[in-house]
Amino acid sequence: MTSWLMNKARRLRQRAVNLRRSATLEWHWLRHGRHYGARRDAGGAADIVVSLTSYPPRFATLHLTLKSLLSQSLAPARVVLWIAHGDLDQLPAAVTALRAAGLEIEACDDTKSYKKMIPLLQRGQGARHAIVTADDDVYYWRDWLRQLDETRTPGKLEVVCHRMHRMRLDAAGLPVPYNDWEFESPNRDSTRLNFPTGIGGTLYPAGVFGPEVLDVDAFTRLCPRGDDIWFWWWARARGATFRRAHAGHEIYCWDGSQEVALWLDNVGARYNDEQIQAMIAAYGFTNERSAV
Incomplete structure (x- = not known):
């Protein structure tokens, strides 16, 4: 099969997946999502806040x-x-209309992905x-949050996620290049x-961060494109461990949304390595070769 035909077949498969996901989402939305406020008030997870940010290239x-x-x-x-x-007035009506279901939209300083x-912190x-x-x-399947909640241990300083890498260390106990870690x-x-x-989504338990995490000047200077690195660093500094959720699930991004993505720069241009090295130079790194 020629590369042209292969690319066309891939696009058709992607379009079919997108249609299925959209149909499933609309069904869940009509049955559950538009009633979010009532379901929350009737006995949801009172101690969990879901938080995210966006910017104009992703608004569609x-x-x-x-x-x-x-x-x-x-x-x-x-x-x-x-x-x-500066982006608030560009939000489409399809987003602002979700306030009626209980979505909160807040304006804030533009700290990029750290928003x-x-x-909240x-x-x-x-x-x-x-x-x-x-x-x-990302399309977050219906039990996505429940699976994070059911994996955590109450009272334990443990961060739970749906997707993670395993950091590898060299003979000196320092991180090897990011692209040499055990991915997923x-x-x-x-x-x-x-x-x-x-x-994949990450659950940070209450009290997992100290005041250092709020140093805007430091993360802007040391880790401008690496909020995952920054939050991992300061949760780890408080003694937190990190665990993958018990249930696994395919992570699906909306068609066309990856044309602008931080990971393309962070991995391809090795920005992650630069940011990790900047963090080590500023704060040091505990030898974890024998850590569990």
Whole structure:
């Protein structure tokens, strides 16, 4: 088969998947999502806040991700969308209309991808609630949040995620290059070397961060494109371990949403390595070769 035919077949398969996902989402939305506020008030997860951010290149499919979050089988206490002040008036009606179902839309300073959690932490939300971060371009299946919730151990400082890498260390006990880590690790251990990737969603328990995480100048200078690195670093500094959710699931991004994506730069241009090295130079790195 020629490359042209292969590409065409791939596009057709992708379109078919997109149609199936959209149909499933609309069904869940009509039955559950539009009633999110009532389901939350009737007995949802009172200690969990779902938080995400977005920006204009992703606005076209943002409402789809938001509908999937509002349709979760376990309704969180809040679903909060953070938008930079300068982008707020560009939100499409398909997004703003979701306020009627209980979505909260908040304006904040433009700290790029850090907007998904920093504004909540600045308001003290992280001391009282678990914060679950989500990406703005993903279809989150109906039990996505319930699976994160059921994996966590109450009272334990443990970060739970749906997708993670396993950090590998060299003979000196320092991280090897990011592209040499164990990607999408299947292990179920709770360790300080597991590294959550934001795309699958990550649950950060209440109290997992100290005041250092709010240093805007530091993360802008040391880790401008690596919010996953920054949040992992400071949760780890508090003694947290990291675990993958018990249930696995395919992660699906909306068709066309990946034309602008941080990971394309972070991995391809090795920005992750630069940012990790900058963090080590600034804060040091505990030898974890024998850690569990």
